[in-house]
Amino acid sequence: MQLLEKNSTLSQTLKQRREKLAQLIETPAIFWSGIAPSRNFPANRYSFRANSHFLYFAGLPLENAAIRLEKGKLDLFMDDSSPDSALWHGELPKRDEIAAFMGADRAYPLSELPAYTAHAATIAVGDSKTYQQQCQLLNRIISPANAPQGIDLDLAKAVITLRLTHDRTALSELRQAASVSVKAHIAGMQATLKAKTEAEIRGAMEGVILSHNMQCAYNSIVTVHGEVLHNEHYGHDLHPNDLLLADVGAETENGWASDITRTWPVKGKFSSTQRDIYDLVLAAHDACIEKIRPGVEYQEIHLLACFIIAQGLIELGILKGDPTNLVEMDAHALFFPHGIGHLLGLDVHDMEDLGDLAGYERGRTRSDRFGLGYLRLNRPLHSGMLVTIEPGFYQVPAILNHRELRAKYEKVVNWSRLSEFADVRGIRIEDDVFVTEFGAEVLTASLPNKAQDIENLVSQPRD
């Protein structure tokens, strides 16, 4: 079976993970992998994605399976496929083979699971069928993953402690995802001169990801309207003076994600206004990465980006005043309304199923400040963490035309100067940054981000 051919050290890694878990929590834990949801009819299903907590401790994307962890031991619960299913799906590896590959201590059919659920903690999965099974087998109502209670909360905290930093197996997968995402972005740039629509560039990029037998870690953003932050339409034509913003990342077969954004000029050459803003966003990006090391507060990195953007916009004549004051009054958020980044791992927003439990240090909650409220990560950095750094500049009509915001910031914006930057609707530059003992390693560093290099790539289309 293809699943079982790779990664011979998996069982050792899994053992280490569950031994670490056992040091943090004595309660037995059960994780369910879930099932693929149907699309338009039952047999036409979305591509299966196993629950990330399951993947972390099971290592393999097994559908409709459960694992039980206790004191460092691993029990696997899954059914062998029926003889009938071999006709349609081929001969799949047997439970016992999979269990051996994973290094499981015992393996049972799913029907045995009810006998092993007593006093077990869990984390609610996303699909409702499996969730109902969780509640039924544990004989209690399980709170949603973003608000776990009691032993489930203890388990979630323990899992977060582990998943916040990445071991070598994880890092190896994350590097593979980053490497394929880099190729996808280069293909996107090189497809642009010949392309007429956003969709063509998306096709070129996702085609590369699929070609490496990976999937997209999230719905791609590939748009000339980068100011629409979560734009998932690809229907626009490309015009020569447009910037194209592409936020596209691959996910390995075992679920490890990458997350990259680049912004490039459709005709291969930035206008002077586009270049000015691009260089400013890049300066913020570089300064943030420069600042990354263990012990630094991620929010400080966010605020550094805000400061640099405010300062740069003053220099460009778009903002007026003192950068520190402007950041304190959230004026930067008129143009940079989101956070500087987030955790990255098995999820593109890692562990966001748990709400802010992973992203926010214990005792901290989201700010209600316009310029801080969208920050997804607020913790001191530790060696082994993987975060994104993704400053941006956007002219979002819903913000710039917002009556109250417009009134509040009327005097600190030079609106007529701003209008000269109309060809800069949205720019973001995003890389995946691994926190090392001494600083930062950019996993996506092989993808150029300097304006000149980007222009060169776009201007050299592939045949």
Next chain:
Amino acid sequence: MQLLEKNSTLSQTLKQRREKLAQLIETPAIFWSGIAPSRNFPANRYSFRANSHFLYFAGLPLENAAIRLEKGKLDLFMDDSSPDSALWHGELPKRDEIAAFMGADRAYPLSELPAYTAHAATIAVGDSKTYQQQCQLLNRIISPANAPQGIDLDLAKAVITLRLTHDRTALSELRQAASVSVKAHIAGMQATLKAKTEAEIRGAMEGVILSHNMQCAYNSIVTVHGEVLHNEHYGHDLHPNDLLLADVGAETENGWASDITRTWPVKGKFSSTQRDIYDLVLAAHDACIEKIRPGVEYQEIHLLACFIIAQGLIELGILKGDPTNLVEMDAHALFFPHGIGHLLGLDVHDMEDLGDLAGYERGRTRSDRFGLGYLRLNRPLHSGMLVTIEPGFYQVPAILNHRELRAKYEKVVNWSRLSEFADVRGIRIEDDVFVTEFGAEVLTASLPNKAQDIENLVSQPRD
């Protein structure tokens, strides 16, 4: 809004559809579009696919919307997006604009829907959140779509009557899906000589579909193990003597599907055994299409394919006996175990959410014969229907090594002769065939299927 730019005749088509529905059923009908399921965490969702019955009468893939049809009138229920969401998703068209575009008679926020649900029939949607809403608002337990009851059954039958044949708007969309799928297959063939893995060919093919701003109508099958009928893994390397089977089809933005299979030699040249079987499958394919016209029973077409395959296998020395007898004893099904095809429309297996209600003429049920039980369509053909024709030949270990089957067919198979065809694991040739008044029009005819043409395409890789 992109959604609203195309297809100016949509409102007229929708009016005709609901007037036809009103002629068949007096009960008011409500269709829900559904919501996209989450992938690994709530904000990371699968790409939204609206319920097909909703799409048929609403024409647009609106998420979390409902329509109410009564006496030819259309009411739209959906919420305008919140001002906050404009930041993330841009300015979306308003309910009233959408309603005007669709030609709806009235438009309401979703909160008004409960006032309009009395005595309404519906069809259960796939996602459980929306399904719960359906039950709650109609104040009754709605049977699953594959077993509708009472007024819901009446509604399902009426909808089937409409959707069984395609109007001009539908046909235009189906042609677009077919045309893009043809391009995807050509790209796949032309990518093969340079490719090392199944995944690379899948990437080339799906890249084309995405480039046309379409999605895949179903999970692609792109495999050198064509004998695994629903193989959704892409991890095999390509070897020069392999055949590659690609079953890949596009779906338009509004949900209309195509479904094409081609099988080609990895090195651009069939071996003589591969060529023999390929030509036989193609002969069955051509004969079936030749036979298509209104009034013909689809099962007869299936049995024609069985006969031709049996006859051809006799000529090749693989089967022994009389072809009619062999088909009657289901010997063909050793190598052609599935049906000759299915309905195609908004779903790749059109209306399969309704079980066999659409596929099987009233009063008919699935056969328990090995050689007929997998037939998804058993109706007389009518002008305006779209069906697939997809004969195949497979050496499925689960069948050929099945003890009882092996015993039953021991004497009609020349097993040693069969072993000479070991390099033919799976071949399928599938086209989309529209039933016209006078015969058949192959919507996918621009994609070559003759062995020589296929070899030429594979041997001329794109730069």
